[in-house]
Amino acid sequence: MSSTVSVPVFDKKKHVLLIPDLFPIHMELLANVIRASGYRVEVLRTHGADVMEAGLKYIHNDMCYPAICSLGQQLHAITSGTHDPADVAFVQFQTGGGYRASNYSMVLRKALNKLGLEIPIVTLGFSTLSRNSGFSLTPAMCIRALVAVTYGDLLLLLGNQVRPYETNPGQTQSLLRHWEETLGRELSAARAGLGQVKRNLKNIARSFAEIPVKAAKKVKVGIVGEVYVKYSPFANNQLEEFLQNQDCEYMLPGVLGFLRYCLSSPAVDWELYGGSRFSREVSVFLGRVIGRFEAALSRALAGYPQFHTPPSFRQMREKGERILSKGVKMGEGWYLPAEMVELIESGYDRIICAQPFGCLPNHIVGRGTLKRFRELYPQAHILPLDYDASLSRVNQENRIKLLLTDAREKMTQTDPAPVPAPAAPGLASSF
DSSP states (O other): OOOOOOOOOOOOOTHHHHHHEESSSSHOOOOOOOOHHTTTEEOOOOHHHHHHHHHHHHOOTSHHHHHHHHHHHHHHHHHHSSOGGGEEEEEEEHHHHHHHHGGGGHHHHHHHHTOOOOOOEEEEEOOOOSOTTOOOEEEEEEHHHHHHHHHHHHHHHHHHHHHGSSSSSTHHHHHHHHHHHHHHHEEEEEEEOOOHHHHHHHHHHHHHSOOBBOOOOOOOOEESSSSHHHTTTTTTTTTTHHHHTTTEEEOOSSSSHHHHHTTTTHHHHHIIIOHHHHHHHHHHHHHHHHHHHHHHHHHHTTEEEEEOOHHHHHHHHHHHTTTSSSSSOOOOHHHHHHHHHHHHHHTTEEEEEEEETTEEEEEEEETHHHHHHHOOOOOOOEEEEEEOTTTTTTHHHHHHHHHHHHHHHHHHHHHHHOOOOOOOOOOOOOO
């Protein structure tokens, strides 16, 4: 027998928005964008067994692992006594694809009904910007959000390339904190003029280039996979910290490219499957907007050949189509193997594909493409690594250690010439 689902309305003056921690560097910058519009926001940084237990207790264990983690953070906040359920609202990000992630808001509502709680849920996604009348997502907020993601991508890119080689341990992390605080203040004050954005990007690149580094030969590892698991330290059992402790250089692709991939779907539908022409035009327009930010990031890195410059979206599509058709766009779709191609060609030939156990899109476009990769890139070693609440962290780390041990043995046997930096991608016109 069905029951009536209560949908409480978000009150800007009353509620604090609780956001799960998706991207460690990006989330606080994005939270400051929301704060600039007068909302109160908190990014949930809680980890550990208690948080996982909250997810397992109130979310059906058939739901995917990212749901148990991210919803577990929100449910733990109201069941642990740290937040008053009457004073909070939840934010859920959804891509609108044909997989379980598109049901997170309804799953969270069902869990709240079990608890007898009526908490507003603000749903932000590509198909629906907000399903809650108390929250307004304006075009200006969207642009500032793209600015925040661009900053986050550059900080992620440079921090991961400089940290393993810094002469003074901790200097890179200190610089990251400085920029997160500085940029956060600008974003929370709604100061995000395009001229200032470009100056900030150039200043960020210069500041990281000035950090003293030492010459060293290290194993280079790329990280790809399902978008939540590959970025979230809670979901991937502190994967980045583990690789740091193993004295590796690792690379995580940025978020801008994934956003553009998601927004490109209507254009692909129109081209291949007979979708809406209007949706196609909107898709192309939004892609061009994001392309301007990608180009600004690339220009900021011009003159610093020691840093890897991300390729353009067009180049990523060409790389992806060596493995899969662009019509394969469920979940991470063709973009995941495109990221693997880019990492391999940039010298990161040990790749960890972090995926939730039983994640259909990720197992198909990640694990399912390994044979093709072995044909095209026999020197590469790709480790599909499953994550789930019931899987052993020790087992995961041991498998990574085997990957690294093999790489170190090969490094001692040969001394290959360094992989040349990729040519700077074609840049879009300026802002």
